Amino acid sequence: MKKWITVLLVLLLVVSLTACGDQEIQGEDPVVSEEQNSDRLFEGTTLELLVAYGGAENAFDAFMEATGIEIEWMSMSTGAALSKLQAEDGKTTADVWFGGGVDSYLNARDLGYLEPYKSPELSAINPQYIDEDGYFAGLALVPAGFIVNEDLLEELGLEAPKTWQDLTDPKYKGEIIMADPAISGTQYAIVSGTIQELGEDEAWSYFQELDKNIDFYAKGGGEPQQKVAAGEFAIGVTAIHGRTFNIGETSPTREVFAEDFIPWTPAPVAIFKNTDNLEAAKALVDWFLSREGQEILKEADARIMARDDVDPPEEMSGLDRSKLLDFDLERMGREREDILNEWEELIGDR
Amino acid sequence: METGKAIWRERRVKSLLSSGFLIEKAIVLLIVVFILLFILYPIFMVISTSVYNRGVLSFENYSDLLSPFNLGLIRNSVFVATLSSLLGTFFAFCVALHVFFQKRKWGELIYRSLMITMISPPFISAIALIMLFGRRGLITHGILGLSANPYGWQGIVLLQTLSQISLASIMLISALNSIDSRLIQASRDLGANPTQTVFRVILPSIFPAIMSVLFLFFTMNMADFGTPIIIGGNFNVLAAEAYLKTFSAHDIGKAATLSVLLIPPAIVAFYFYRKNIGKINTLSEGARVLKGAELNFRLPLVIKAFIGGVTGAFFFCMILKYGIIFLAATTTNVSGELVFTWNHIEAFHYRYVDALYRSLHMSIIAGLLSSVIGILLSYYTHRLKLPLMKSVEFIASLPYIIPGLFFGLGYIVAFHNEPLLLTGTMAILVLNCTFRHISVGNKAANAAFENIDSKLEMAARDLGTSRIGVLFNVIFPLLKSSFLVSFINTFTKSMTTVGPIIFLATPRNMVSSVLMFHDITNGRYGLGAVVASLLIFITVSVNLVAIKFLSKEKEEKPVTDKFLGKERGEKHVAGAKGFN
Numbered sequence: 001m002k003k004w005i006t007v008l009l010v011l012l013l014v015v016s017l018t019a020c021g022d023q024e025i026q027g028e029d030p031v032v033s034e035e036q037n038s039d040r041l042f043e044g045t046t047l048e049l050l051v052a053y054g055g056a057e058n059a060f061d062a063f064m065e066a067t068g069i070e071i072e073w074m075s076m077s078t079g080a081a082l083s084k085l086q087a088e089d090g091k092t093t094a095d096v097w098f099g100g101g102v103d104s105y106l107n108a109r110d111l112g113y114l115e116p117y118k119s120p121e122l123s124a125i126n127p128q129y130i131d132e133d134g135y136f137a138g139l140a141l142v143p144a145g146f147i148v149n150e151d152l153l154e155e156l157g158l159e160a161p162k163t164w165q166d167l168t169d170p171k172y173k174g175e176i177i178m179a180d181p182a183i184s185g186t187q188y189a190i191v192s193g194t195i196q197e198l199g200e201d202e203a204w205s206y207f208q209e210l211d212k213n214i215d216f217y218a219k220g221g222g223e224p225q226q227k228v229a230a231g232e233f234a235i236g237v238t239a240i241h242g243r244t245f246n247i248g249e250t251s252p253t254r255e256v257f258a259e260d261f262i263p264w265t266p267a268p269v270a271i272f273k274n275t276d277n278l279e280a281a282k283a284l285v286d287w288f289l290s291r292e293g294q295e296i297l298k299e300a301d302a303r304i305m306a307r308d309d310v311d312p313p314e315e316m317s318g319l320d321r322s323k324l325l326d327f328d329l330e331r332m333g334r335e336r337e338d339i340l341n342e343w344e345e346l347i348g349d350r
Numbered sequence: 351m352e353t354g355k356a357i358w359r360e361r362r363v364k365s366l367l368s369s370g371f372l373i374e375k376a377i378v379l380l381i382v383v384f385i386l387l388f389i390l391y392p393i394f395m396v397i398s399t400s401v402y403n404r405g406v407l408s409f410e411n412y413s414d415l416l417s418p419f420n421l422g423l424i425r426n427s428v429f430v431a432t433l434s435s436l437l438g439t440f441f442a443f444c445v446a447l448h449v450f451f452q453k454r455k456w457g458e459l460i461y462r463s464l465m466i467t468m469i470s471p472p473f474i475s476a477i478a479l480i481m482l483f484g485r486r487g488l489i490t491h492g493i494l495g496l497s498a499n500p501y502g503w504q505g506i507v508l509l510q511t512l513s514q515i516s517l518a519s520i521m522l523i524s525a526l527n528s529i530d531s532r533l534i535q536a537s538r539d540l541g542a543n544p545t546q547t548v549f550r551v552i553l554p555s556i557f558p559a560i561m562s563v564l565f566l567f568f569t570m571n572m573a574d575f576g577t578p579i580i581i582g583g584n585f586n587v588l589a590a591e592a593y594l595k596t597f598s599a600h601d602i603g604k605a606a607t608l609s610v611l612l613i614p615p616a617i618v619a620f621y622f623y624r625k626n627i628g629k630i631n632t633l634s635e636g637a638r639v640l641k642g643a644e645l646n647f648r649l650p651l652v653i654k655a656f657i658g659g660v661t662g663a664f665f666f667c668m669i670l671k672y673g674i675i676f677l678a679a680t681t682t683n684v685s686g687e688l689v690f691t692w693n694h695i696e697a698f699h700y701r702y703v704d705a706l707y708r709s710l711h712m713s714i715i716a717g718l719l720s721s722v723i724g725i726l727l728s729y730y731t732h733r734l735k736l737p738l739m740k741s742v743e744f745i746a747s748l749p750y751i752i753p754g755l756f757f758g759l760g761y762i763v764a765f766h767n768e769p770l771l772l773t774g775t776m777a778i779l780v781l782n783c784t785f786r787h788i789s790v791g792n793k794a795a796n797a798a799f800e801n802i803d804s805k806l807e808m809a810a811r812d813l814g815t816s817r818i819g820v821l822f823n824v825i826f827p828l829l830k831s832s833f834l835v836s837f838i839n840t841f842t843k844s845m846t847t848v849g850p851i852i853f854l855a856t857p858r859n860m861v862s863s864v865l866m867f868h869d870i871t872n873g874r875y876g877l878g879a880v881v882a883s884l885l886i887f888i889t890v891s892v893n894l895v896a897i898k899f900l901s902k903e904k905e906e907k908p909v910t911d912k913f914l915g916k917e918r919g920e921k922h923v924a925g926a927k928g929f930n
Binding site: 048049050054072073074075076077079080082083084086087088089091092093094103104107152182183184215216217219220222223225226229230231232233247250336344 | 399419480481484485486491499501579583584590594596597598600601602605682759762763766767773774852853855856857858860868871872873
């Protein structure tokens with residue numbers, strides 16, 4: 001009887017000790033030694049990243065090697081990250097936001113959660129991908145297109161669609177999956193881009209037409225490509241990047257860039273206002289915008305990089321850059337609520 | 351009698367001055383403060399988020415709360431939750447009846463299998479369903495050559511029904527085991543045939559239990575968001591919409607408002623659940639208990655075949671489900687063919703090992719803390735009958751009624767500022783899991799106290815033990831089995847929980863279940879399946895050890911058998927909410 005109580009008390013003691021210990025570790029910031037060469041100024045600092053950039057983790061080792069800065073990261077959709085930021089009123093423990101939907105970045109910027117930083121590397125980057133005041137910068141460009149399951153198309157006796165207009169053909173009824181733009185930032189970018197390209201009236205009648213072919217809207221931006229890879233649907237409307245190509249290695253899938261126009265969105269990077277490691281975070285942004293960093297990031301996940309002096313990856317050779325939309329990011333951010341309300345009204349709850 | 355009271359009064363005056371009394375006061379105070387701080391305060395904070403818009407009080411979020419769209423969501427939710435609860439309870443009744451009339455060994459085996467099938471990381475069942483019965487499902491397409499569409503309300507109902515059968519059966523078996531067997535014998539003696547006895551004696555006797563199972567699962571199905579998101583297709587329900595809004599609306603106030611909408615039905619259903627559970631307790635008072643198999647009772651072949659068939663079908667589904675998880679962990683689907691691969695297991699690198707270690711760390715501490723606090727809460731509420739403790743106990747049961755996501759959101763809103771800056775720590779995860787499951791230990795201890803003679807404590811006091819000494823030397827040793835059951839429940843739920851902690855996890859305190867969630871949502875099903883398999887393996891092992899300990903206890907103290915049965919049902923009920 002006694003023994004059991006002793007065990008319990010010891011355990012409770014351990015409990016309280018470990019609980020305290022954890023908090024201590026949190027507060028402990030590595031001391032930065034001043035006598036180091038300029039490349040490794042922040043040796044030993046740990047940066048916490050919220051990542052919505054599939055495959056980026058493959059580039060983190062190279063960064064850690066080059067700078068001595070440790071990265072701790074987790075993947076989190078930018079929408080979820082924005083909700084969390086709101087819940088904790090911008091007082092996040094994370095230092096850097098890496099990739100994801102630019103609409104969330106615009107929103108976070110307006111709520112005052114981001115720290116402006118104009119990296120010296122920005123001069124090599126197309127101003128279309130950058131926030132004017134330096135709240136975020138584009139790392140890469142993510143084009144949108146279709147992923148098709150060739151086995152399934154063959155089985156159904158259908159051809160892969162070539163243009164956005166093709167998708168409204170009744171023969172594809174029930175075979176197309178795309179995400180709900182109210183949930184997926186990428187999908188919202190596609191809708192907003194289409195509106196900017198075609199004009200409101202034409203764009204909305206297009207989406208109503210397309211809606212007739214769609215059974216239901218996916219609950220996340222990554223879902224269409226999974227579902228097409230698994231053979232659940234023949235055609236998925238999706239962002240196309242390295243992971244999309246990787247799926248093709250194990251599944252009978254192929255990527256199609258539309259011939260009429262190509263919507264796109266930048267994959268941004270930003271520093272959180274609440275960071276305790278501002279200088280190290282700036283070093284990270286600089287590194288990933290530098291030529292070396294961009295090459296490594298491209299290697300990690302095949303995308304068209306933001307820097308003009310980095311060649312597009314082989315996988316993207318099928319992409320005709322002249323077909324990329326002339327996309328106004330600010331307008332996209334501004335119109336979000338209106339467009340989504342209109343969407344709910346016209347397309348409704350599917 | 352009078353003198354006895356006087357002595358007690360005198361002793362109370364004396365003990366006011368002793369240090370033991372002060373320690374005890376400190377313990378009670380600490381419990382109350384903890385419960386207010388870590389349960390009531392976060393809940394209050396979420397609700398305030400929905401009415402405070404950047405510092406301005408506004409009920410704008412509530413103005414369009416009952417819009418046709420939201421009413422449609424409520425209708426869908428109620429429809430699905432009702433249907434799945436009815437079906438689940440019906441099938442669970444069949445399984446319970448089947449077990450009740452089995453020989454001891456076989457019944458015990460099924461009972462333990464039911465306990466094990468309760469362990470299921472969230473989202474896994476829906477993924478399994480798609481892999482098996484989707485348009486390219488292994489069974490529908492691979493074997494039968496069909497192209498089926500599993501998306502819609504039918505899929506939700508199927509999965510919710512299946513997922514609640516284990517727990518519901520365990521609750522109903524406990525209820526069946528506590529029927530006064532003299533009633534059944536009397537019914538037979540008076541000439542009723544077995545079928546009549548089942549419908550006129552057994553069924554009415556466990557009717558309160560059936561109702562409480564029904565209401566409990568109604569609450570759970572209303573709050574379930576994982577299943578509808580994956581399998582619902584274009585059929586939307588309230589919980590899923592609240593979850594999706596939280597993740598995508600760019601407006602935390604609206605999301606919080608939608609979550610608030612989930613609370614009233616949960617409280618109503620929970621009220622009916624408690625009411626019916628209360629009836630069971632009084633019914634079984636002083637009952638004589640015999641196992642069904644000892645009753646010399648032959649069910650008609652049709653019923654026997656039917657309930658046997660239901661049980662068989664249920665376990666077949668479970669085998670399929672666990673089989674497909676293990677299969678997914680070791681294979682890739684190459685053009686519709688499964689090919690063996692080590693890739694997923696190799697991808698289980700250092701981040702995953704760290705997360706698994708943290709999961710264990712979190713679940714063990716939460717299990718211990720919530721059991722200790724739960725037992726103490728019960729002791730001071732029901733044994734010492736301290737004033738106002740009943741209200742505190744009610745507050746302690748709140749986290750178990752409200753949706754998990756809501757509770758997690760509350761922690762983020764409440765604990766991101768000094769001096770209670772807990773975001774990003776292990777402590778916030780441990781506290782969340784501890785207080786979410788605190789009513790498990792509490793309910794378990796309540797049931798156990800009913801069975802412990804309070805004269806025992808008085809005797810100890812008379813022999814000179816201090817009040818605090820009674821607590822540690824008398825109460826805790828007697829509640830060993832309650833402690834163990836409560837620990838196991840919290841441990842199991844904490845290992846597999848996602849909803850409440852999804853916002854609390856950061857790169858520094860990442861745990862396995864959240865990593866698994868990220869893998870699944872990013873389409874890395876194989877890696878997700880590896881994590882799920884490990885979680886299942888660890889949790890099942892711990893549970894098996896605990897079952898061993900528990901049955902040993904049972905043999906030592908046969909008198910408590912009946913109460914153990916009753917308790918066990920209650921405790922599992924209390925633990926079951928952790929799935930959200």
